[in-house]
Structure formats: structure tokens, C-alpha cells
Amino acid sequence: MGGRDLEAGGSWLAANRNGRFATVTNIRLAEIRRGPRSRGDLVREFVAGDVSASVYLQELSAHVNDYAPFNLVVADRDGAWCLESPGARITALTPGVHLVSNGPLDAPWPKMQRLRALFADALARGADDAALLDLLRDRATPPDAELPDTGFGLDKERFLAPIFVQSVLYGTRASTLAWRDDAGRIGLRERSYDVAGRTTGDVVV
Numbered sequence: 001m002g003g004r005d006l007e008a009g010g011s012w013l014a015a016n017r018n019g020r021f022a023t024v025t026n027i028r029l030a031e032i033r034r035g036p037r038s039r040g041d042l043v044r045e046f047v048a049g050d051v052s053a054s055v056y057l058q059e060l061s062a063h064v065n066d067y068a069p070f071n072l073v074v075a076d077r078d079g080a081w082c083l084e085s086p087g088a089r090i091t092a093l094t095p096g097v098h099l100v101s102n103g104p105l106d107a108p109w110p111k112m113q114r115l116r117a118l119f120a121d122a123l124a125r126g127a128d129d130a131a132l133l134d135l136l137r138d139r140a141t142p143p144d145a146e147l148p149d150t151g152f153g154l155d156k157e158r159f160l161a162p163i164f165v166q167s168v169l170y171g172t173r174a175s176t177l178a179w180r181d182d183a184g185r186i187g188l189r190e191r192s193y194d195v196a197g198r199t200t201g202d203v204v205v
Contacts, residue, residue, distance in 0.1 A: 001188050001205045002043070003174060010040015013176045014047045019077045019184045022046045027069035027086065028102035028150050028160070035067040042067070046074050054092075057081050061088040071100050077184065103150065110142035111163045129177050129189050129204075136175040137197075138163040166197040 002014025015021035022043040046056050053074040060072075064085035072083045073093070080093040082105050091105055097119060098105065099112040106112075118135045125131075139162045147157040165171040176190040192201040 001186075002047070002178075003176065003190060005038065005040045008038035008040055009044075010038045011043040011047075012040060013178060014043050015178050015180070015186045015188055016047045017186060019180060019186065020047050020049075020053075020075065021178055021180065021186065022072065022074045023100070023178075024073075025071045025100055025102055027071065028152075029069060033068050035065065037066045039067045039070045039072075042070070042072050052076060052078060053081050054078070054090075057083045057090050061090060064088050071102075071105065073100055075180075103148070107148075109148050110146045111161055114138065114140060114142075115163055129179070129187070133175055133177050133189060133191055136163055136172070139166070164197065166193075166195075168195045171195070171197070 001016075002011040004011055013021075013023040024039050024043050026039070042060070046053070049056070051059070053076045056074055057072070061083060064083075067085065070085045072085075074081055082091045082093060082098070082100060083089070084091075084105060097116055099107075099116060101107065101109060101112055103109060115135060115138070118138065119132070122132055122135060141158060141161045144154060144158070147154070147161055150157065152160070159165070159167070172193060174190055174192045176188065178186065178188045180186045188205040190203050191199055194200050
């Protein structure tokens with residue numbers, strides 16, 4: 001279960017009823033770099049396969065240059081791991097909250113720290129899946145002094161600073177929540193948005 005990239009056929013986040021799930025992000029770079037293969041293939045191949053999460057990333061780490069730069073999180077019943085393609089760095093994700101965006105794992109970007117705090121508060125309040133998805137619609141922008149410098153200039157950093165990015169040409173088009181409980185059951189909920197940031201669909205699986 002998961003979204004499908006209509007251009008290349010892969011996915012950005014998907015889950016299997018056997019407990020496997022994966023998600024991929026791009027890496028924010030001033031110079032666009034493409035690879036011969038789509039990053040979405042990584043999500044689809046892992047979720048549909050049977051190789052353990054740790055072995056999958058170990059094998060993939062030797063071929064990261066076949067793809068545009070990415071962060072890939074994969075998980076099975078034995079645990080969860082993240083592969084950051086720059087440097088082919090594999091990290092076992094310890095119990096707790098981790099944030100994966102368009103930079104290094106758990107990077108201290110303002111929007112990531114804000115989402116961490118919002119998520120912790122939501123869990124403490126016993127928020128349901130709809131309320132958790134609402135966190136991804138946050139459009140708060142931090143002061144300029146707190147913005148990261150990723151090589152795009154101040155105007156672009158301001159534009160990319162909110163959790164929810166909205167514009168006609170580039171922005172948030174879908175937000176997805178996937179979960180797995182202690183019994184191994186999984187669920188997925190995805191909202192889609194138009195260029196004005198209005199909800200156009202809400203699918204629960």
C-alpha cells in the first residue's frame with residue numbers, strides 16, 4: 001500500500017501487511033543531480049521483497065550513485081534503518097522520535113525541531129491519525145537568523161522553511177501517515193492538496 005509516482009512508477013512511502021515499510025526523500029542540493037534509476041524504485045522493491053532491512057541497505061550502499069541523492073528509511077519486524085546516500089551512511093534507528101527531511105538524519109532545522117515538539121505534544125494528548133496529519137499542514141516560518149544555509153539563498157530558505165510548503169509550481173502535494181502497532185498490524189492515511197494548499201482527497205487504508 002502506498003502512493004505511486006505516475007512518472008517513474010515507484011513510491012515515496014509504502015507499507016506491506018507483513019510489517020515492512022519504506023520511505024524516501026530527496027536531498028536538498030543547489031545543483032540538481034539525477035541518476036539512471038528512480039529513487040521511488042527503492043521503496044517499491046524493499047516493500048515487495050523479502051530481504052531483511054539491514055541487508056537491503058548494506059547491499060544498496062554500494063550502488064547509491066545509481067540514484068539522485070536520497071535518504072531512505074526501511075523497516076521490518078527486526079527494526080528500522082536509514083541510509084543517507086551522501087557518504088552511503090547507514091544508521092540503525094533507536095527507539096524514539098527521528099526526523100528525516102531533505103538533509104542529514106535528525107538535522108536541527110527549525111521546521112524539524114518544530115515538528116518534533118508538535119508530535120510529542122500530539123502523542124501526549126492521544127491524538128488520532130487525522131490530528132497527526134494536521135501537524136504536516138503547519139505553515140509557521142522561523143526568524144531568518146534560525147534558517148539553515150543550504151546554498152539556495154535567503155529567499156529560497158524562507159520559502160522552504162515551513163513544514164507545509166505552498167506555491168503553484170512547487171510545494172506539498174500529499175501528506176502520508178503510516179503506522180504499525182505491536183501486533184504487526186499496519187495502516188496508512190494520505191491527504192492530497194492542490195496548488196493553493198486545499199485538501200483534494202483523504203484516503204484511509
